[in-house]
Amino acid sequence: MSSAPGKNYINEKSGLWSWLTTLDHKRIGILYMIAVMTFFAIGGTFAMLIRTELFKVGPTIMTAHQYNQVMTFHGAIMVFMVIIPGIPAFLGNFILPMQLGAKDVAFPRVNLLSWYCLIIGASIAFFSLFYNGVDTGWTFYTPYSITTQNGTILMVLGAFVIGFSSILTGLNFIVTTHKLRAPGMSFWRMPLFVWALYSTALLQVLATPVLAITLLLLSAERLLGVGIFDPKLGGDPVLFQHFFWFYSHPAVYIMILPAMGVVSELITTFSHKTIFGYKAIALSSVGIAAVSFFVWGHHMFVSGQSEIAGILFSFITMLVGVPTAIKVFNWTATLYKGSISFDSPMLFALGFLFLFTIGGVTGIILAVIGVDVHFHDTYFVVAHFHYVMVGGTLMAIMGGIYYWFPKMFGRMVNEFWARISFVLIFVGFNVTFFPQFILGAMGMPRRYFDYLPAYEPLNRISSIGAWTIGTGFLVGLAVIIHGLTKGEIAGDNPWGAKTLEWTTSSPPPHENFLVQPVVTAGPYEYR
Amino acid sequence: MAHGQHDNHEDAQHHHIIPFNIYIKVFSALMCLTILTVFAAQINFGAWNTVIAMLIASIKAGLVLSFFMHLKYDQKIYAVIFGTGLFFLLVLFFFCNLDLMTRLNVDGII
Amino acid sequence: MLSTVSTSSHFMPPQGSEVAAGVDTLYGFLLIASFISCVLVIGGLIYFAVKYRRTSPDQKTPYISHSTTLEFLWSFIPFVIFMIVFVWGWWVYMQIRTMPTDALEIAVQGQKWSWTFTYKNGRTSGSEFYVPVGQDVRLVMNSVDVIHSFYIPAFRTKQDVVPGRYSNEWFRAEKEGDYQVFCAEYCGDGHSAMMAKIHVVSREKFEDWLANDPYKGLAPAAVGQKVYAGRCIACHDTQPRSQKNTKLGPNWGGIFGSTETIEGGTAKVDENYLRESILDPNAKIVKGFPMGVMPTQAGQLSEAEISGVIEYIKSLK
């Protein structure tokens, strides 16, 4: 069933039903895009509410109880529904099979099922709003989560179902990478985005099941009172934290590894130069993925785990720093003697490098156990992970959207406004989160509805920055919508990139390639 | 792995068929081991009770994996996948247990 | 250089202890190392971006695939630095976590959303406590409900307080003064109000305070005021009900003798109503306030204290 001329995956069939039942990985990618952008808008609104509330000392626009729910929803939505599916399930779904030279992912139905898992899980989670909401924070720590209001169980079940979405996507990507590579596409010829997604998929498959069982036990805790995590019945709440972070630390890399993959693509394309140290970057993805399973205890340095465990976790955490450093240095080295053009995707990639470097070094500061005792659960941590998650992952998502937009929709975005959105997001981001490092050093704990007057000036700056980021993302949304309808028609390869997805037409036909590509060289042959 | 996908389906065009009597032998062995583990549980070996029970269970699991699940005859990658799962499970167990075993000031209130 | 950084420009709270100075020195080192690596990466990035910007559409670039030496160097050098800071951090951590043997022991109890401190002689205190300067103090902490975390920024120390077991934390204050305590583990609506103060005073002052019956010679209403400041202030204001309610619970001002609108009816605010609200807070919920937020104070307050609080509420206009 190869496509007729002029037909592509978008216009091959029409009607909402054809989209909701599609098995085409590209269409499913677009479904993910819509879902993730919607969730991002909701989570972002909650973020704006948080920063507005924290604009001044004392209650501003809500009560403490409402604040805690807003904070919980912001965290849970952004983690489970935006950043985790963001790059793999949206950009990855669209790009991975094309970069491998495949016609689709290995299991198209499972792929669609995984989208429905996300939607159903998210609906269940949002439904908790009608059952008094949730105020546990996205971490669901026991015993607080056992004793608080009933909405918690819906949120927990929602996260459980979304977990399946993540597992199924990961499973699909692993099998696709192993079984559906184009002739000649050896592992060492795969683009770095594929390497990153493959490492991510390993994490999704190996870590998420433990989250599933943890959340099931938490539900059982509330419904059946099993007492496994309830100190009143002999259970150990610290064990819950072990189980939770066994998933949630690798989850941090589920969020950042694909972003690193996107950045590898962007840096090499817009430097018009082969990537520096391909193997080192590829292997460091797998290395980060593997080591990430051994470090979860650094989220628990002051939780009451044993001192010996804490020190060991601190040591292994240092080891994760090494492959991360390799990546950052190799990206910078790629720029050397390059021919760098500053199209909007590249601006986001450079922004990523800037912010991720700061996020990375502050991560090392937090990994030093003696210093972390002071910084743990303060705004320093909040600033650090926003530098990595927003400054890293969201910058990469934005860069990735602008980069692959011509391929997805056959149109270019408005370059000028895309750059404006970058400037607003980049500047706003630093204004928002840099002061939070200082707040953390000053000792302001996180998840605070109210704070001492001494913290007010920096909180004000932070809130102003947040509104700037919000504006930046609105501009970004406008750029995307404008590009969809009125953008200039793009060629097959507007950026002069070398990976396989650029060899087919834009937008690609149903089966991606009219002729099965055969690979004879590495992915970044700029000679 | 130089040829991408095409190396995937040259080596297994004809699937190995395990002879009937091997299935029956494995089944008999599993039955005997089940009876053995029940029998062993009636005798008190002290702390070794659990170890013996787990050892027998692991032998049974090995039989099921190798023959019923064809791991012995199939591509090694499947064993690698399964082993990876077990390995990371051990990681979870190791660190949780390390924490609980080395807490110096565990004075339970209840 | 380290000490300059660690005292002037890194925004940490004033150092209250020797351990804090140790933490700050390490932090200063980390800041400098971080700053240098950021300058290297970000500076290199900007330098390359400017120097090697694209000049023509068909510009060619050299094919530089890798350099084993360079890649080894920039994995090995960070590795060495990481190991140095790890060992240093370990050493600092051992100082934070090694409990002194001959210390003043104070039992700390966390409850939503207040801290109670009990000394060996039975002296208890809510939301503030006194310690002598230069004395090792060990806190033996537990929680009656959920996980809290006892965080003293000036001493750079923090420990989660887990229900079902005891946690330890120690400090030795070097300077007299008042130090802030926060709850650093999210524990619900009053989390950000769950604070306490440490008063570091001279040994004589401390002995005085310790020997003193806090309520000696006080009228019941004054006793109530002290209890209020220790336990109730996180959630209740003393302003009249007509004022805007800014805290979790209802304002206290002028409620005595009034008729309160509660869930499913009204109630007259008298001594028995107040007593019930203290001991069984969920029996009657003032309309507009959530159920199940306030924990019972039964077993937490003495009879004299309960009466004191009621008298104090009576006195509020």
Added chain:
Amino acid sequence: MSTVNSVAHGKHHHAHHYDSAEHQYLAAKFGTWVFLCTEILMFGGLFVGYIIYHQKFPQMFHEGSKFCDWRLGGTNTLVLIFSSLTMALSIYYAQLNQKKKSLASLYITLICGFIFLGIKYIEYTHKFHEGLFPGRFFAFDNPEEMARWKAMGINNMGMFFSFYFVMTGIHASHVIAGMGLITWLIIRTHRGDFDSDYYTPLECVGLFWHLVDLIWIYLFPLLYLIS
């Protein structure tokens, strides 16, 4: 995976994005093994919890295990092992193109599933009857035993039954899921979908069913044989 977008290729279909039916078979099997890996980690979390609390409260687990009848558990073990054999044989017969024997094996597997659940039902109702509920709802009413436990320092007997019900409950849900899949296989075998060239679903469901057996092989001694 063979109805939509499929390519006619001899008797059997394979989806458009695979080169051949064999290629698709290997991918499906690969995916199944990855899925089994996730199952291992999910159940594994429970096992880790079990071992940790067993170390913490050995006597409590020891006493609790006395309520689990090894005869019923042992019978269930044998039933599941036998069903694993028949499951493996159904593939064996499909490989030999013996449809009737393959079908018979599947029916026996399904019946074994029912027997397993029946015995589980007997065990569960017995425990409910005695008030042996998990955790907070533990309502065992035997003053002598309670006094004995108290003397031994056991005050959270419910936790054993928490583990018992959660572990066997999740396992039973897998048995039910497996039985649903086997029913689907029976329907397709009746229809004549499978032969020596194409039996991918048999193989994949078979792997799942063996895993369920595998987990029970560990659950049995951990819950029934530690007293």
